[in-house]
Amino acid sequence: MSHDLDTYRRQSFGAALEPVAPVGLLIVDFVNGFADPDVFGGGNIAPAIERTVPLLAAARSRGWPVAHTRIVFADDDADGNIFTAKVPGLLALKEHAHDSAIVPELTPWAGELVVRKTGPSAFFGTPLAAWLTQHGVRTLAIAGAVTSGCVRASVVDAMQYGFRPFVLSDCVGDRAIAPHDANLFDMAQKYAAVLARDDALEILDRAK
Template identity: 45%
Template sequence: MSDLADDYRRHGFAATLGPGRSPAVLVVDVCAAYLTDGSPLRAPVEDAVAAALTLVTRARERGRPVVFTRVSYRPGTADGGLFRRKVPALAAFEEGNPMGAFLPALAPAAGEVVITKQYASAFHGTSLAATLTAEGIDTLCVAGLTTSGCVRATATDALQHGFRPLVVADACGDRDPRLHEANLLDLDAKYADVVDLAAALAVLD
């Protein structure tokens, strides 16, 4: 991967955006479905969730906004359209299914924004961009699940909406480390700054 990253840089990719002046933490879809044995979405993401908790804790300590996203579909409806047809496992996020619940240790606190979505990007068809703009937020420290799916889509759309996406590598996870690493490489080349947890904590400070 390092050779490919070097090649990207030689050809004019992977410039650094850097943080702006008003960061927030965006926690993408961290829920029971990814941590419950027997779930079709189960993935080895325990370390990523622990890092996301560290990130959220620091943001709260520093008075930085924290925004959570969740996926939710009404049973028997066309919510999610072709996305649900493409990924039948998304049935885990139907209303009433405990797989869609936030984790007890990593759940929205009183007053924190929760964005409910039906597609991969937290910006698609939601009020997220307007909410961030109203709060004066210009930088998103992005954590969550999964790196190749909703994290990638959200970080890409963040850039396209004029926000600086800092994807926190340690605080994101996927079904396979190869997917995780490949998508981080490509995000860093084209759409986001990929940073480690220590760097993200420094931004929040």
């Protein structure tokens, strides 16, 4: 890994990313199905959810705009796509399905956006970017599941829309640790700041 880091640094990857106020919070797909190892969960997703509970409380106390995402498909599967061709079980995530519901400990409050999506990114084909812009967000703290999939896709799109992504490394989880670690490394080199929750909050509180 040290040799890899030398290569990345020599090629100017991994520069520091400073936050710019206002800050918002995006929680990606922390739903019952991803909390359950027998459905779509496992790995370190459960502890990531636990770490996100106080994060959400901190965001609310600071008045940050908060958005949550769910994967939701039509009852008749009319919006099935290539994502569901690769992962057919995702079609079970319907509007009123238990596995598609946000975990109770992270239940959205009134005024928080709940994004329904049918692809990995929280932004693709959704109103999220416009909503964040309407609320003045410049820097986006990101938690959720899974690190190598929907979190990564959302981070890349956040960056492309001009939001500064801050990935909270202990508030994101994956069903397997190797892709979790690899994607945190890669996002830190190319797309985002990657910091543990408490360190990130300290830095985000200094955003100007």
